[in-house]
Amino acid sequence: MERSGTETKTSNVSVVIRGQSVVVSGETESWLMKGGVAVTDEKEQGYSYSKTVVRNAYNEKGQLTGAAGRTEGRTNGGQVRDGGVERGGDGD
Numbered sequence: 027m028e029r030s031g032t033e034t035k036t037s038n039v040s041v042v043i044r045g046q047s048v049v050v051s052g053e054t055e056s057w058l059m060k061g062g063v064a065v066t067d068e069k070e071q072g073y074s075y076s077k078t079v080v081r082n083a084y085n086e087k088g089q090l091t092g093a094a095g096r097t098e099g100r101t102n103g104g105q106v107r108d109g110g111v112e113r114g115g116d117g118d
Contacts, residue, residue: 031059032056032057032058032059033056033057033059033064034054034055034056035054035055035056036052036053036054036055037052037053038051038052038053039051039052043084043086043087043088044086044087044088046088048082048084048088048090049082050081050082050083050084051079051080051081051082052078052079052080053077053078053079053080054077054078055075055076055077056075056076056077057074057075058072058073058074058075060072068100068102069102070102071102072102073100073101073102074099074100074101074102075099075100075101076097076098076099076100077097077098077099078095078096078097079095079096079097080093080094080095081093081094081095
């Protein structure tokens, strides 16, 4: 049975404000997995990638005062990309 799913990598940056650890930024990247391996080549069939970045703001008391973030995603829609020519996912 072919293993599929998503591989996700998350990293956070924390600081200490008044003895309390808070996350000031975070980044999460995800790739579709095929056959137990992350599909990282945009030309490969089934390529799907997303990245989310979040920034948090805190006051001098360590209270969250704001947050902003963005997500970007890329996919080849199941197409195989070969030298600028697209073929259907079934080899067409």
